[in-house]
Amino acid sequence: MRQQPVLEVRGIRKEFPGVVALDGVDFRLFPGEVHALMGENGAGKSTLIKVLTGVYQSDGGEVELAGEQVRVTGPLQAQQIGISTVYQEVNLCPNLSVAENIFIGREPRRFGLIDWSAMRRRAAELVRGIDLDIDVNAPLNSYSIAVQQLVAIVRAVDVSAKVLILDEPTSSLDRDEVRQLFTVMRRLRDQGVAILFVSHFLDQIYEICDRMTVLRNGRLEGEYLTSELNQVELVSRMIGSELAGLDQLGGGKRRERTAPTGKAFLQADRLTRRGAVEPYDLDIRPGEVVGLAGLLGSGRTEAARLLFGADQNDGGTVRIEGEVAALRTPRDAIARGIAFCSENRKTEGLVGELTVRENIVLALQAARGWTRPLSRTAQDAYALKWIRALDIRPGNPEALVRNLSGGNQQKVLLARWLITDPKLLILDEPTRGIDIGAKAEIQKLVANLAEDGMAVLFISAELEEVLRLSHRVGVLRDHRMVAQLDNDGALTPERIMATIASGAHA
Amino acid sequence: MSTAAAATSPVKAVTRSRLFWPAVVLAVLLVANLAFTPDFFAVRLQGGHLYGSLIDILHFGAPLILVSLGMTLVIATGGIDLSVGSTVAISGALACLHISESSDPGSLGTVLTALGIALGTAVLLGTVNGLLVAKAGVQPIIATLILMVAGRGVAQLITDGQIITVTSDPYKMIGGGYWLTMPFAILLSALVVLATVLLTRSTALGLLLESVGGNPVASRLVGIRAMRLVALVYVFSALCAALAGLMVSSNVSAADGNNAGLWIELDAILAVVLGGTSLNGGRFSIGGTVLGALIIQTLSTTVYTIGIPPETTLVFKAFVVIVVCLIQSPAFRAKLAARGARTRRTTRSHAAAPTNREVGA
Numbered sequence: 001m002r003q004q005p006v007l008e009v010r011g012i013r014k015e016f017p018g019v020v021a022l023d024g025v026d027f028r029l030f031p032g033e034v035h036a037l038m039g040e041n042g043a044g045k046s047t048l049i050k051v052l053t054g055v056y057q058s059d060g061g062e063v064e065l066a067g068e069q070v071r072v073t074g075p076l077q078a079q080q081i082g083i084s085t086v087y088q089e090v091n092l093c094p095n096l097s098v099a100e101n102i103f104i105g106r107e108p109r110r111f112g113l114i115d116w117s118a119m120r121r122r123a124a125e126l127v128r129g130i131d132l133d134i135d136v137n138a139p140l141n142s143y144s145i146a147v148q149q150l151v152a153i154v155r156a157v158d159v160s161a162k163v164l165i166l167d168e169p170t171s172s173l174d175r176d177e178v179r180q181l182f183t184v185m186r187r188l189r190d191q192g193v194a195i196l197f198v199s200h201f202l203d204q205i206y207e208i209c210d211r212m213t214v215l216r217n218g219r220l221e222g223e224y225l226t227s228e229l230n231q232v233e234l235v236s237r238m239i240g241s242e243l244a245g246l247d248q249l250g251g252g253k254r255r256e257r258t259a260p261t262g263k264a265f266l267q268a269d270r271l272t273r274r275g276a277v278e279p280y281d282l283d284i285r286p287g288e289v290v291g292l293a294g295l296l297g298s299g300r301t302e303a304a305r306l307l308f309g310a311d312q313n314d315g316g317t318v319r320i321e322g323e324v325a326a327l328r329t330p331r332d333a334i335a336r337g338i339a340f341c342s343e344n345r346k347t348e349g350l351v352g353e354l355t356v357r358e359n360i361v362l363a364l365q366a367a368r369g370w371t372r373p374l375s376r377t378a379q380d381a382y383a384l385k386w387i388r389a390l391d392i393r394p395g396n397p398e399a400l401v402r403n404l405s406g407g408n409q410q411k412v413l414l415a416r417w418l419i420t421d422p423k424l425l426i427l428d429e430p431t432r433g434i435d436i437g438a439k440a441e442i443q444k445l446v447a448n449l450a451e452d453g454m455a456v457l458f459i460s461a462e463l464e465e466v467l468r469l470s471h472r473v474g475v476l477r478d479h480r481m482v483a484q485l486d487n488d489g490a491l492t493p494e495r496i497m498a499t500i501a502s503g504a505h506a
Numbered sequence: 507m508s509t510a511a512a513a514t515s516p517v518k519a520v521t522r523s524r525l526f527w528p529a530v531v532l533a534v535l536l537v538a539n540l541a542f543t544p545d546f547f548a549v550r551l552q553g554g555h556l557y558g559s560l561i562d563i564l565h566f567g568a569p570l571i572l573v574s575l576g577m578t579l580v581i582a583t584g585g586i587d588l589s590v591g592s593t594v595a596i597s598g599a600l601a602c603l604h605i606s607e608s609s610d611p612g613s614l615g616t617v618l619t620a621l622g623i624a625l626g627t628a629v630l631l632g633t634v635n636g637l638l639v640a641k642a643g644v645q646p647i648i649a650t651l652i653l654m655v656a657g658r659g660v661a662q663l664i665t666d667g668q669i670i671t672v673t674s675d676p677y678k679m680i681g682g683g684y685w686l687t688m689p690f691a692i693l694l695s696a697l698v699v700l701a702t703v704l705l706t707r708s709t710a711l712g713l714l715l716e717s718v719g720g721n722p723v724a725s726r727l728v729g730i731r732a733m734r735l736v737a738l739v740y741v742f743s744a745l746c747a748a749l750a751g752l753m754v755s756s757n758v759s760a761a762d763g764n765n766a767g768l769w770i771e772l773d774a775i776l777a778v779v780l781g782g783t784s785l786n787g788g789r790f791s792i793g794g795t796v797l798g799a800l801i802i803q804t805l806s807t808t809v810y811t812i813g814i815p816p817e818t819t820l821v822f823k824a825f826v827v828i829v830v831c832l833i834q835s836p837a838f839r840a841k842l843a844a845r846g847a848r849t850r851r852t853t854r855s856h857a858a859a860p861t862n863r864e865v866g867a
Contacts, residue, residue, distance in 0.1 A: 366717075373713075
């Protein structure tokens with residue numbers, strides 16, 4: 001039934017300073033299939049795609065296209081030999097017309113001039129070919145993101161029709177738009193195009209894909225037929241052997257914790273934001289650590305941002321200490337004792353060209369306003385105290401924060417919020433990308449803060465870590481809070497995984 | 507220990523200072539003038555007033571220092587203010603119009619009212635800029651371009667296309683008067699510089715501005731009211747420009763809607779950049795900006811004192827500015843140093859010549 005793979009890579013290796021991103025990965029793609037590339041954040045999916053499209057040069061291994069060995073040297077050359085990519089953010093020119101976008105850089109010409117009527121005619125044909133009813137003369141940005149994405153696909157397929165890579169195409173689409181996209185994907189598949197599909201939505205994978213390749217920590221975990229691997233098995237293969245070792249690692253050390261009772265500090269009631277997270281309820285009591293688990297893109301961050309006023313909710317309410325609170329901006333939330341460490345330390349957390357001291361006092365100073373400055377003595381005292389308490393290195397308060405390592409930058413962010421003496425601390429992936437020592441220190445700190453009465457919302461992709469710290473775990477899947485599980489000692493990573501996989505739509 | 511890295515030699519601390527290169531450039535420019543004008547550094551007291559080239563540079567540079575000062579804070583937030591030149595013209599025109607129409611142009615009351623009108627209008631203009639940028643989210647270069655173009659027209663309307671001349675001793679004082687042997691303009695601009703340093707560095711304003719300019723997203727998430735700060739900075743910039751406009755028109759006792767403050771926004775931006783504040787926003791240096799403005803003014807003075815023909819003035823200025831920018835660029839200095847090291851190496855060992863051949867040279 002199956003013929004030769006159209007694309008086959010063997011033993012691909014890619015190293016970055018200090019990290020092996022891809023370690024001998026094999027991968028096959030057949031004509032006329034939709035193939036999912038699966039793996040957690042950091043498993044090497046993006047790196048593999050970038051190697052295939054020539055953005056990165058591999059450090060080893062070979063790539064065969066239609067039986068011939070090729071070297072992919074750059075995105076343009078990748079397109080010429082038949083590998084096209086459509087990224088999450090549509091990278092076309094929004095203010096040019098649909099037809100211009102489809103033919104940009106390869107316009108049909110007559111006597112050296114662009115043949116506009118031919119361009120429009122052919123664009124209209126191509127668009128009609130996927131049952132899309134749009135005016136090709138209208139500017140691209142007059143259409144929804146979904147349509148723009150379809151135009152990008154039309155362009156990609158027309159440029160080179162062998163291999164089409166779709167990197168998270170559905171992340172900003174609503175349900176109907178996803179259906180439209182899938183219709184187009186099926187049509188192209190039936191025409192013999194090989195489609196590589198990357199998505200964090202498990203349901204979508206199972207709806208559209210024929211086979212999948214699972215990566216973990218830069219290695220190939222396996223290649224499976226979608227019909228032969230159920231969602232629980234898939235999730236456990238993505239998260240992998242870290243789980244097997246969890247019992248020896250964490251089992252004995254897990255804290256004996258009794259969930260605090262009493263009035264909730266914060267209550268979210270049917271809180272929602274369209275396209276980000278569906279209505280959810282959540283209570284957090286003083287002294288309680290609530291974990292949020294779920295795959296990347298499942299809506300964990302989005303849920304937390306609503307509690308901090310970083311995004312506006314368009315439904316539901318938040319009560320703080322029993323009173324309804326309108327959290328319109330982060331400033332409102334901060335005034336009520338909420339702190340938020342973003343998962344994007346560099347872009348949303350630190351001001352790189354300011355010093356460690358300045359970054360540490362920033363939130364407190366912002367709350368006081370510019371007319372009531374913290375004296376230099378007070379600033380130095382705060383900085384030195386927290387540099388010592390969290391063992392921030394180098395221990396120089398005047399070092400520029402952008403020169404610190406990831407773990408130390410995270411500690412600076414923690415210090416920034418801890419000096420504001422928050423009642424609720426929201427931590428979004430506080431231990432991602434930092435070394436194991438700093439990770440343990442931060443976990444210990446969180447546990448101690450909760451013991452002293454602080455409410456903590458702890459978001460992490462690592463189930464082991466979530467279980468070790470949390471009294472309760474909210475599980476998110478496809479932007480919906482599907483369950484809240486008490487961490488009563490019987491809760492296991494397997495059960496959380498099963499919840500993520502099955503989705504228990506309740 | 508980890509702190510050992512922080513301890514550097516005092517020499518290194520000086521050369522690493524952000525003010526080091528601007529200061530070197532200014533010193534070189536001044537000394538270069540000495541070669542053409544031997545009495546360039548001479549300052550003499552005559553009739554109770556100080557005279558000399560150095561005094562002239564400070565005196566005529568005072569308006570530019572003021573405008574650059576406002577520009578520095580705007581640029582620190584990641585913005586830019588192109589409308590300062592027009593604000594200079596409008597402010598001078600309004601003040602002169604009021605004084606010329608008054609029955610008693612020489613009275614202090616008239617002059618104070620004129621100042622009030624000019625500065626009050628500046629607050630209004632700055633607020634428009636600030637709201638366009640901070641509230642409406644218009645790109646700063648576009649938002650202030652509107653007033654740059656329209657404002658010049660407004661100034662011409664105010665003066666009716668003519669040059670309004672005034673005779674008023676109190677008004678003459680601002681830009682052309684002397685106090686304690688010094689030109690009053692120098693003292694005034696020094697006072698404003700000092701006040702701005704205090705305002706930004708002994709309150710938290712400087713830190714918050716640098717944070718907003720350095721990372722706007724993070725600044726929102728720590729609860730800084732960025733909108734208010736950004737709007738405020740454009741008001742400050744307009745006020746500085748208006749004060750400069752009063753100085754310029756006072757010095758010549760006339761308001762020229764067409765030419766007052768023409769292109770001063772470009773000189774001000776240049777002064778800020780020469781002073782080491784990045785156009786990307788973030789860290790700013792008021793001291794650097796003052797040095798930058800003085801570099802530009804010295805250059806203008808040099809052009810006159812060494813008698814460069816007027817038609818080559820702009821080319822000469824452009825050439826010096828390019829050299830100054832290159833000297834201040836760390837990347838360029840590193841390249842220069844590397845090249846110097848390489849030539850030394852190759853001249854030392856002839857045997858190594860083939861390995862040093864540059865590919866594709």
